[in-house]
Amino acid sequence: MKSNLYEKKAQIFKALSNPVRLEIIDFLADGEKCVCEIVEKLNYEQPHISKSLIKLKEAGLIKDRKEGLNVYYSLKICCMGEFFNCLNKILESESKS
Amino acid sequence: MKSNLYEKKAQIFKALSNPVRLEIIDFLADGEKCVCEIVEKLNYEQPHISKSLIKLKEAGLIKDRKEGLNVYYSLKICCMGEFFNCLNKILESESKS
DNA sequence: TGACAATATTCCAAAAATGGAATACTATAA
DNA sequence: TTATAGTATTCCATTTTTGGAATATTGTCA
Numbered sequence: 001m002k003s004n005l006y007e008k009k010a011q012i013f014k015a016l017s018n019p020v021r022l023e024i025i026d027f028l029a030d031g032e033k034c035v036c037e038i039v040e041k042l043n044y045e046q047p048h049i050s051k052s053l054i055k056l057k058e059a060g061l062i063k064d065r066k067e068g069l070n071v072y073y074s075l076k077i078c079c080m081g082e083f084f085n086c087l088n089k090i091l092e093s094e095s096k097s
Numbered sequence: 098m099k100s101n102l103y104e105k106k107a108q109i110f111k112a113l114s115n116p117v118r119l120e121i122i123d124f125l126a127d128g129e130k131c132v133c134e135i136v137e138k139l140n141y142e143q144p145h146i147s148k149s150l151i152k153l154k155e156a157g158l159i160k161d162r163k164e165g166l167n168v169y170y171s172l173k174i175c176c177m178g179e180f181f182n183c184l185n186k187i188l189e190s191e192s193k194s
Numbered sequence: 195t196g197a198c199a200a201t202a203t204t205c206c207a208a209a210a211a212t213g214g215a216a217t218a219c220t221a222t223a224a
Numbered sequence: 225t226t227a228t229a230g231t232a233t234t235c236c237a238t239t240t241t242t243g244g245a246a247t248a249t250t251g252t253c254a
Contacts, residue, residue: 005188006116006117006119006120006123007116008188009116009119009181009184009188010113010114010115010116010118010119011114012184012187013110013111013113013114013119014110014111014114014211016107016110016114017107017108017110017111017113017114017211018107018211018212019103019104019106019107020103020213021107022103022106022107022110023103026103034230034231035230035231035232036229036230036231039230039231044213045213045214045215046230046231046232047213047214047215047216047231047232047233047234048212048213048214049231050231050232050233051212051213051232051233053231053232054232054233060187060188060190061187066221066231068221068222068230069220069221069222069228069229069230069231070229070230070231071230071231071232076187077183077187078183079179079180079182079183082176082179082180083176083179083180083183084106085176086174086175086176086180087106087109089176090109090157090158090173090174091102091105091106091109091157093157111241115241115242117243131200131201132200132201132202133199133200133201136200136201141243142243142244142245143200143201143202144201144202144203144204144243144244144245144246145242145243145244146201147201147202147203148202148203148242148243150201150202151202151203163250163251165200165251165252166199166200166201166250166251166252167200167201168200168201168202
């Protein structure tokens, strides 16, 4: 029961434990984007971006919306920003030591 | 430069992407603990706990302090709680849908 | 010094993640 | 209906992670 919760949280962190996926999250913080925009912005192969988006979606971090040929993705959580700021502090203090 | 930052953040998330390590973080939120206390509480093999602690330490999430035979570990970051609460909300909303 | 308790390290096989390449699917427009 | 643009899926080899088992290291005390 409780260990299952740790499993699920671990899944969320796993979805975030990849630089490409973090870059996508960062870009989506700017607002909803379609796959083609993300591909163009991040300069990775389209299948790679698609797989990354699906992983983030499965973790419950982003959601999608279809419109014609395009699929638009956007962030589903709001607490990312604060935690990312905190991580930045950690990384700063490490680079000093 | 910037991509390197994503790499480092991904490393932190990777350290958090494991249920045992999350359980350790949770236990340490209660205050500083020695390895033997963590082993007893979490009921895993001592080498496994040791390796988990080292991974968390390398990610900059916890710190250690030696005292005689014992090594005491404690959290190095304070922003974990808020983010964890946010994750709980995500997991709750998912379990409803 | 020798024995022991607490912790860390190494070794290893199985499982999972990674990312490239090719291909499939789907909605639209001609 | 066919061609095409946008997106998703599958396949695969390589790398990384995982966790158990054995062993090494380190500090303390008699």
